[in-house]
Amino acid sequence: MLTNQTEKKDSIVKRGWWLGLLFILFLIAPSILSEFYLSILCEALVMSLLALSFNLLFGYMGQLSFGQAAFYGLSGYTVAMLVTKVHFNFWLSLVAGVLMAGVIGLVVGYFCVRLRGIYFAVLTLAFGQLLFVIIYKWHNFTGGDDGIQGVFPPDFLKSPTAYYYFILLVFTASAYVLWRIIQSPFGQTLKSMRENSERTEFLGINIARYQLIAFVIAAGFAGLAGAIWVPFYRSVAPFYLMWIKSGEPVMAAILGGPPIFLGPVLGMFIMTFFHAWVLGFTIYWPVVMGALILVIIFFLPGGILGFAHEKLKERKEKLNLTKGQP
Amino acid sequence: MFLQTQQITKEFGKLRAVNNVSLEIVKGDIHAIIGPNGAGKSTYFNLVTGYHRATSGKVIFKGKEITHLPAYSRCNLGITRSFQITSIYPKLTVYESVLQGLLCHRKVTLNFFSSAKKFFKEEVCRILEDVGLADQANTLGDSISHGDKKRLELAITLGTEPELLCLDEPTCGMSPEETDVAMSLIKKFSEERGLTILFTEHDMSVVFGIAKRISVLHQGTLIADGTPQEVRASEEVQKVYLGGSA
Numbered sequence: 423m424l425t426n427q428t429e430k431k432d433s434i435v436k437r438g439w440w441l442g443l444l445f446i447l448f449l450i451a452p453s454i455l456s457e458f459y460l461s462i463l464c465e466a467l468v469m470s471l472l473a474l475s476f477n478l479l480f481g482y483m484g485q486l487s488f489g490q491a492a493f494y495g496l497s498g499y500t501v502a503m504l505v506t507k508v509h510f511n512f513w514l515s516l517v518a519g520v521l522m523a524g525v526i527g528l529v530v531g532y533f534c535v536r537l538r539g540i541y542f543a544v545l546t547l548a549f550g551q552l553l554f555v556i557i558y559k560w561h562n563f564t565g566g567d568d569g570i571q572g573v574f575p576p577d578f579l580k581s582p583t584a585y586y587y588f589i590l591l592v593f594t595a596s597a598y599v600l601w602r603i604i605q606s607p608f609g610q611t612l613k614s615m616r617e618n619s620e621r622t623e624f625l626g627i628n629i630a631r632y633q634l635i636a637f638v639i640a641a642g643f644a645g646l647a648g649a650i651w652v653p654f655y656r657s658v659a660p661f662y663l664m665w666i667k668s669g670e671p672v673m674a675a676i677l678g679g680p681p682i683f684l685g686p687v688l689g690m691f692i693m694t695f696f697h698a699w700v701l702g703f704t705i706y707w708p709v710v711m712g713a714l715i716l717v718i719i720f721f722l723p724g725g726i727l728g729f730a731h732e733k734l735k736e737r738k739e740k741l742n743l744t745k746g747q748p
Numbered sequence: 749m750f751l752q753t754q755q756i757t758k759e760f761g762k763l764r765a766v767n768n769v770s771l772e773i774v775k776g777d778i779h780a781i782i783g784p785n786g787a788g789k790s791t792y793f794n795l796v797t798g799y800h801r802a803t804s805g806k807v808i809f810k811g812k813e814i815t816h817l818p819a820y821s822r823c824n825l826g827i828t829r830s831f832q833i834t835s836i837y838p839k840l841t842v843y844e845s846v847l848q849g850l851l852c853h854r855k856v857t858l859n860f861f862s863s864a865k866k867f868f869k870e871e872v873c874r875i876l877e878d879v880g881l882a883d884q885a886n887t888l889g890d891s892i893s894h895g896d897k898k899r900l901e902l903a904i905t906l907g908t909e910p911e912l913l914c915l916d917e918p919t920c921g922m923s924p925e926e927t928d929v930a931m932s933l934i935k936k937f938s939e940e941r942g943l944t945i946l947f948t949e950h951d952m953s954v955v956f957g958i959a960k961r962i963s964v965l966h967q968g969t970l971i972a973d974g975t976p977q978e979v980r981a982s983e984e985v986q987k988v989y990l991g992g993s994a
Contacts, residue, residue: 602861610864611857614848617837624797625852625908626823
């Protein structure tokens with residue numbers, strides 16, 4: 423028993439050291455990076471939160487939502503309108519943004535969770551585009567394709583460094599909460615629904631109800647990402663809700679590895695930084711991105727972290743086998 | 749009255765797969781439903797467990813009509829089933845799979861913050877020991893043998909602590925040795941846990957070896973219902989099903 427506990431402690435320490443190192447790197451990032459790359463880092467963190475929210479549905483529940491950006495954008499618009507039009511309290515505006523995403527997530531999810539697979543994906547895409555068109559066309563209320571400018575955070579968050587730390591805090595806390603959800607009995611149930619929804623239903627689970635809860639949670643976190651991004655960027659535009667934006671977390675998850683918790687985060691970091699870097703050479707960024715995705719799908723099925731995880735597991739099994747031999 | 753079906757009928761278009769079947773399953777019994785291919789055994793099973801809804805007739809469980817209840821509600825009332833084609837979790841470990849049954853039954857699946865692995869350790873281990881899968885607890889569901897998958901499915905269903913366990917061809921695809929092990933397990937659970945077991949089976953030696961009561965379906969209609977001796981003696985059964993050899 424004592425050995426078990428020591429082993430467990432060891433594995434936590436071993437697993438935890440690189441996360442600690444990573445966190446320290448993030449803490450000192452503002453003193454290392456230029457302002458340009460710091461803003462890219464902010465974008466990567468916010469988009470990673472969107473990707474994590476998407477992956478709760480994709481990687482863990484097994485349903486592809488192609489409308490995740492709608493909640494991101496809707497929340498961004500809620501914050502932008504409350505802050506610029508009615509000069510509402512900044513923090514309460516953020517809360518309102520998340521609530522808006524959650525409530526609309528509940529309505530959209532109510533219809534989507536009745537479907538599975540490609541039909542679920544297409545319906546989320548349709549709802550996402552519907553919300554995009556409403557924002558885009560309702561010029562009097564939303565500003566249409568002009569978007570909304572002048573969304574400022576409180577004075578103490580106006581410097582990029584201060585806002586970066588705010589984003590880092592929100593990202594870390596959200597990632598922790600999502601991690602706990604995935605490890606919880608609810609998360610375990612999502613995984614079992616992904617693996618075999620029929621079996622799970624015949625264990626007494628109302629599949630649609632659990633999918634709806636997960637959908638609302640994912641919409642809420644997507645909303646949180648949108649809510650904290652808009653005041654950093656000082657503006658919001660309709661394309662935040664567009665299907666192309668919804669495609670980004672999909673690609674990030676495939677790139678990094680949907681079955682691994684931090685897979686979509688790695689994918690989003692690669693995409694965001696690669697995007698910033700490639701734009702310095704060519705405007706044909708989508709071609710480069712397309713090629714990257716092709717390489718990953720053909721040579722690293724399961725994504726970068728998924729592939730690495732498989733290889734590590736194989737190595738460990740081989741080592742165990744060798745140890746076991748006389 | 750434990751489980752009762754009253755004149756239950758299921759039609760698929762013009763095909764009447766189950767025709768006016770009235771049957772009673774007594775608490776604590778091991779009850780077999782037999783019949784040739786296409787007799788309506790699986791459909792009857794699906795009507796009891798909620799996989800299909802009856803076209804007409806009633807299903808009553810512990811005095812409550814459940815004819816129109818969805819499958820998950822029936823499970824929550826105490827009816828759990830296994831499938832003819834083994835239905836397990838391919839990418840969950842054997843341990844996690846059994847744990848899922850317990851999480852569902854004990855209503856903790858809406859806990860969002862505790863670690864799932866901290867729950868019901870003893871219960872999962874006991875079930876795994878009971879079905880003989882303890883040494884494969886950390887193996888993925890799709891990496892174990894066919895016979896073990898069948899046992900795993902049984903273990904998952906036991907996690908829901910059912911009152912009525914419905915097993916659709918529990919020995920389908922098993923070797924004779926595996927069949928013997930599986931049937932003695934089922935008998936053991938029925939005796940130790942007081943489980944009522946309703947099962948369909950095509951292997952007659954299995955049926956007559958374990959069932960306390962047998963119902964025979966033929967072309968969707970119930971043609972005999974009674975003890976193994978009574979069924980064996982039924983002329984009609986011999987004519988349509990056993991070919992006079994029983």
